[in-house]
Amino acid sequence: MIKGKAWKFGDNINTDDIIAARYLNTIDEKQLAAHCMETIMPGFTMKVSKGDIIVAETNFGCGSSREHAPVAIKGCGVAAVIAKGFARIFLRNSINIGLPVIELPQASEINEGDELEVDLENGVIKNITKQKSYTFTKYPEFLQDIIKNGGLIEWVKIKHIK
Amino acid sequence: MTITEKIIAKHSGKDKVSPGEFVESNVDLVLANDITGPLSINEFEKAGATKVFDPDKIVLVPDHFTPCKDIQSAELVKRLRGFAKKYKVRFYEIGKVGIEHALLPEEGLTRPGDFIIGADSHTCTYGAVGAFSTGMGSTDIASAMITGKVWLKVPPSIKFVYTGKRNKYVGGKDLILYTIGKIGVDGANYKSMEFTGDTIQNLSMDNRFTMCNMAIEAGAKNGIIEPDEITALYLEEVGVTSDLTLKSDEDAVYESVIEIDVSKIMPQVAAPHLPSNSKNVDEFSDVKIDQAVIGSCTNGRISDLRRAASILNGQTIHHEVRCIIIPATQKIYQQAVKEGLVDVFISAGCVISPPTCGPCLGGHMGVLGEGEVSIATTNRNFIGRMGHPKSYVYLANPEIAAASAVKGKIIHPDKI
Structure with a gap:
C-alpha cells in the first residue's frame, strides 16, 4: 500500500521539465533526483517526502525517451505518479524501472497536499482528505510483478535467470 | 480486430485483444544499433543473463556512427561485436552493414504478421510489409533479448484512407509529411496508424517503407499497411514466403477514420x-x-x-x-x-x-x-x-x- 501527499502538476509535463538535458551526463539516481522538476517547481526535491505521489493532467512525460526521467522521480522518493494520461515511452520506462504509474481520468479532482492511499493490487485510490475513492484498471499480474520486484531487469533476474 | 490487434493477439496467446489491454507478447525479432545496443548489453549483464532467448532472432546493426567516426564510437561497436561473437547473434560488419530499417527487410528478416521490436524509434518502418513493429528503450530490448517477450499496451487504431491519383513528384514522403502536418506531432500518440485506400494499394514498397518509417513522427506506436500483391512481389525478391491473408476485419473498430484526397496534395x-x-x-x-x-x-x-x-x-x-x-x-x-x-x-x-x-x-x-x-x-x-x-x-x-x-x-x- 502506497500512502503519501499529492504534488500537483499540469498538462504536457515533458521529460525536460522532469529532468533537464544538461543533467543527463550521469545515470546516478541521486544526482538525477537532485534536479527533478527543478525548472517548473523549484525546490521540489527538498519538499517532497518519501512515499509522496505526483498527480498530473494529460500527456505526462511527453518528449524524449530518456529513462532518466522516471529514474529522477523515483530517486526523489516519489512512490507513484497518477495522471489523466501518459506519453507512451514514459509509461513503459516507468514500469520497467519499477515506478508505478496510474491513469486516472478524475486526476483533476485531487488537489495539492491531499493525503492519498494507493492500493495497486486492488486498483483503488483513496483521497483521505476529500473522503473520495476511485477505482482504476489494475495492471495485469505480470506488470504488478515487475513493479513489485523493482523493475524489469530485477524481474527478469527472478523469473528467467534465478 | 484490426491487423495490428490480430498480430498482437496471436503473439500473446489470445483469441482477441482490445485497445488499452496490457499483454505480454512473444517477439519474432529484436533489434539494437551501435548507440542503443551497448546500453542494452549493460542491462543484459546486470540481469546476470548468460544466454539469449534465440540467437537468430537478435540483430545488432552498427549503422549510426559507422564507419566509426571516433574512438568512442569504435568502442561502442566493439561492444556490439564482442557480444555478437559471444552469444552468436546476428551482427553486420562494415562491408555488409546498411541502415537498419532498409537492411532488415532486404535481408528477409521482416515478414507480414511478425512482431518486431527495436531500440530505435524508426523500428516502425516494417509495418510496410504488414508486421507489427515498434521502437522501445534499451532496457526493454535487454529484457527481450533474455526472455523473447515484451509487455505492451494494445494501441487503438486510426484508419487513414488515401484516395485519388498522386500528383507528379508526390510519393510516400509527401503523403506522410502532409498527414503529420494535418494531425500534428502527437496526433497519433500511442496509437496505431493504419494506412489504407486505393492510393496505398497502388504505392510501391519503397514508398510504403517511407510512410511507415515516419509514423513515429506523429507519436504513433506503429504504422502498418495490409500485405497485398505488391508486398508479395517484394517478399519474393528477398526470398521470404509468408502468409499474405492478414487483413483487418470488416467490422474492426477504429478510434477514428481520416480520409485524405491525395489529388489535392502537392510535393511537400x-x-x-x-x-x-x-x-x-x-x-x-x-x-x-x-x-x-x-x-x-x-x-x-x-x-x-x-x-x-x-x-x-x-x-x-x-x-x-x-x-x-x-x-x-x-x-x-x-x-x-x-x-x-x-x-x-x-x-x-x-x-x-x-x-x-x-x-x-x-x-x-x-x-x-x-x-x-x-x-x-x-x-x-x-x-x-x-x-x-x-x-x-x-x-x-x-x-x-x-x-x-x-x-x-x-x-x-x-x-x-
Missing part, C-alpha cells in the same frame, strides 16, 4: 523544427540551402536514388551547395552503380557516402555549422538535429532535394 516540404510544419514546396521558394542530404532509413532506397538521379542527370550541383548521397545499404549502393546512377551523381558534383545514418542525427558525414541550412530526405528536423543548435533542416522527397541542390535554394523539381 517540412520547415524547421517540426516534421508537422509541412507545406507545398512552392511556399519555400526563397530558402537558400548550404547542403542537400539524400538518403536515410526514410528515403535511401534504390527508387529514391533513381528519383534523385532523374533530376540530376546532366545537371550541376550549385557551386555553394554540398550534395551528399547515402545509399542505405550495400546492395542499394551496388545497384546504383550498375544502373549508372552513381555516375550521374558524381558527374553532377555530388559526394557518395557509405551506408550510414550519419548526418541525419548530426553524427558525421555532413554535420551542419552555425546558421547553415540543409534540405534532407531524412525524418526529423528538430533543433540541432543535423549539427549546430542554430542550423536548419527542411524535410522533403528526393526530387525536391536534388532540384534544390542544383538551384541552391528550395525549389519545385519542374522549376530548375
Whole structure:
C-alpha cells in the first residue's frame, strides 16, 4: 500500500521539465533526483517526502525517451505518479524501472497536499482528505510483478535467470 | 480486430485483444544499433543473463556512427561485436552493414504478421510489409533479448484512407509529411496508424517503407499497411514466403477514420523544427540551402536514388551547395552503380557516402555549422538535429532535394 501527499502538476509535463538535458551526463539516481522538476517547481526535491505521489493532467512525460526521467522521480522518493494520461515511452520506462504509474481520468479532482492511499493490487485510490475513492484498471499480474520486484531487469533476474 | 490487434493477439496467446489491454507478447525479432545496443548489453549483464532467448532472432546493426567516426564510437561497436561473437547473434560488419530499417527487410528478416521490436524509434518502418513493429528503450530490448517477450499496451487504431491519383513528384514522403502536418506531432500518440485506400494499394514498397518509417513522427506506436500483391512481389525478391491473408476485419473498430484526397496534395516540404510544419514546396521558394542530404532509413532506397538521379542527370550541383548521397545499404549502393546512377551523381558534383545514418542525427558525414541550412530526405528536423543548435533542416522527397541542390535554394523539381 502506497500512502503519501499529492504534488500537483499540469498538462504536457515533458521529460525536460522532469529532468533537464544538461543533467543527463550521469545515470546516478541521486544526482538525477537532485534536479527533478527543478525548472517548473523549484525546490521540489527538498519538499517532497518519501512515499509522496505526483498527480498530473494529460500527456505526462511527453518528449524524449530518456529513462532518466522516471529514474529522477523515483530517486526523489516519489512512490507513484497518477495522471489523466501518459506519453507512451514514459509509461513503459516507468514500469520497467519499477515506478508505478496510474491513469486516472478524475486526476483533476485531487488537489495539492491531499493525503492519498494507493492500493495497486486492488486498483483503488483513496483521497483521505476529500473522503473520495476511485477505482482504476489494475495492471495485469505480470506488470504488478515487475513493479513489485523493482523493475524489469530485477524481474527478469527472478523469473528467467534465478 | 484490426491487423495490428490480430498480430498482437496471436503473439500473446489470445483469441482477441482490445485497445488499452496490457499483454505480454512473444517477439519474432529484436533489434539494437551501435548507440542503443551497448546500453542494452549493460542491462543484459546486470540481469546476470548468460544466454539469449534465440540467437537468430537478435540483430545488432552498427549503422549510426559507422564507419566509426571516433574512438568512442569504435568502442561502442566493439561492444556490439564482442557480444555478437559471444552469444552468436546476428551482427553486420562494415562491408555488409546498411541502415537498419532498409537492411532488415532486404535481408528477409521482416515478414507480414511478425512482431518486431527495436531500440530505435524508426523500428516502425516494417509495418510496410504488414508486421507489427515498434521502437522501445534499451532496457526493454535487454529484457527481450533474455526472455523473447515484451509487455505492451494494445494501441487503438486510426484508419487513414488515401484516395485519388498522386500528383507528379508526390510519393510516400509527401503523403506522410502532409498527414503529420494535418494531425500534428502527437496526433497519433500511442496509437496505431493504419494506412489504407486505393492510393496505398497502388504505392510501391519503397514508398510504403517511407510512410511507415515516419509514423513515429506523429507519436504513433506503429504504422502498418495490409500485405497485398505488391508486398508479395517484394517478399519474393528477398526470398521470404509468408502468409499474405492478414487483413483487418470488416467490422474492426477504429478510434477514428481520416480520409485524405491525395489529388489535392502537392510535393511537400517540412520547415524547421517540426516534421508537422509541412507545406507545398512552392511556399519555400526563397530558402537558400548550404547542403542537400539524400538518403536515410526514410528515403535511401534504390527508387529514391533513381528519383534523385532523374533530376540530376546532366545537371550541376550549385557551386555553394554540398550534395551528399547515402545509399542505405550495400546492395542499394551496388545497384546504383550498375544502373549508372552513381555516375550521374558524381558527374553532377555530388559526394557518395557509405551506408550510414550519419548526418541525419548530426553524427558525421555532413554535420551542419552555425546558421547553415540543409534540405534532407531524412525524418526529423528538430533543433540541432543535423549539427549546430542554430542550423536548419527542411524535410522533403528526393526530387525536391536534388532540384534544390542544383538551384541552391528550395525549389519545385519542374522549376530548375
